[in-house]
Amino acid sequence: MKTAPAHAFQPRKTPIQRRSTVTVEAIAEATIQVLLAVGSDRLTTTRVAERAGVSVGTLYQYYPNKQSLLHAVLETHLTRVAEAVEGACRAHRGAAVEELVAAIVPAYVDAKLERADVSTALYAAGSDVDGAAIVRRISKRGNRALTAALAEAAGAPPGDMEFVALMIYSAMAGATRAVLEAGAPARMVARLREELLVLCQAYAAKSVRSS
Amino acid sequence: MKTAPAHAFQPRKTPIQRRSTVTVEAIAEATIQVLLAVGSDRLTTTRVAERAGVSVGTLYQYYPNKQSLLHAVLETHLTRVAEAVEGACRAHRGAAVEELVAAIVPAYVDAKLERADVSTALYAAGSDVDGAAIVRRISKRGNRALTAALAEAAGAPPGDMEFVALMIYSAMAGATRAVLEAGAPARMVARLREELLVLCQAYAAKSVRSS
DNA sequence: TCATTAGATGAAGAATCCTTCAGGTTCGGA
C-alpha cells in the first residue's frame, strides 16, 4: 500500500481551447459508460479513449493515469451530493429539526439519483484504496454541515450531534444504494423518498430529544 | 459484460485428505489478508499463494480462477450475516415488533463486526460485476426472513413489509459500514449498537403502525 | 510392500494492459 505523491492524480495539462474542454468532458463521460458497460476490472484506458472518440495519447494528456479517471468522476459526483446537503442545511438554518430533516432527505436522494447511472457505476470504483479515501474526505463535508445544522436546531453542542449526523447520513447512503442496486424503478424511488423521510425524522425525534 | 458459465467459480476439486482441507482454508484466509494489505487491484494469485504458504499451482487446484477466491470469501461472510438475521427472526417468532427489532439489530451488527477485517476487506471486493450479484442474492435471504417476521409481528400482509424490511436492512448495512470504514474503534461500535437500535425501532414504530 | 490416487510444485506460455513519444493536424492571432 504505497502512498502516491499528491500530484499523481491531478490533470496533467489544463484545457485552453474549447475543443480540448470538450475532449476532457467526453473522456469523463466515457469513463462512466465504460464502467457501466464492463465494470471496473475490465475498464482500460484504451477502451475509455475509444468510447470517447479520441486516442489513448489524448487521454494521457489530461489524465496522468488510469486511476485519475475514476477519481475525477468520483470526486465531481460526491461533491455534487455534498453540496446538495450543505445547501439544504444553509437554506433551513434556524428551522426545527423536523423541518431540517425534511429538507435534507430529499436533497440527498435527488442529488444521488439525478445521475443514477453515475452513482451505480461508482459503487464499483469507490473500492480501490484511495477511492475510499476520497469518499471519506468528501462525505465529511456533508456530515459537517449536517452536524452543525442539527446542533443549532436542537440547541445542543455539536459534539452530541456528530454521531447522530453520521447515522442519518449513512442510513441515507445505505438505503439509497439499496434502491439504486435494485435498478431504481420509479415506484421504488418514490417509496424511498417517503420511507427514508419517516426513518430519519423518527430517529431524529427520538435521538435529539433525549440528549 | 459477458455472463460466465455457472461452473466457472465452483471449486475445481474437492479436498479429501485433511492436508488439502487445511490448504483450502489457508488460501481463503490468505485472500483476506492480501486484500487488506494491498487492496483488490493488486491482489494477485501468486501473492495469495505465497501468503498461504503454497504454490500457485496448488491454488488453482481448488479455485478455478482469481475471481473465485474473492467470491468464496464473500459468500461465506455474507452467509454468516444472513444466518444471524434469520436466527434472530426465528428465535423471536411471535414477539412484538419492538422486541423483534431489538433482537435483529445486535445480531446483524455482531455478525458483521465479529470479523471486522473481513467486512472491510470485502467492501473492496464486492464491487466487481458479479460480486454485486452475490451480495444481492445472499442479502435477499436476510431480507426475506425480516419481511416475514415483521409481517407476523405486525399482523400485516408480507407485501406491506417488504420495503420496510429493505429500509431496515439497508440502514443497518449503511451505518455499520460507515463505522467500519472509520476504523471501528470500540467506543464507536458501542454507540452504533445503541443508536442503530433507536433508529430501527423508531422507524418500525412509525412505519408499521401506519400501514 | 507397493500400486494408485491425492496433493503440491513452479517455470513458462499467452494474453492483457499501461504509458510514452515522435510526428502529425488544427487553431488563433499577428
Place this chain on the structure above:
DNA sequence: TCCGAACCTGAAGGATTCTTCATCTAATGA
C-alpha cells in the same frame, strides 16, 4: 498569410499477471 502553440494520433516498449502442465512427493489401502 504564416508561425507558434495547442491538440491529437497510435504503434510499440515494458511490465505485470493469469493460468497451465509436466513432474515430483505424500498418503492410503490392499
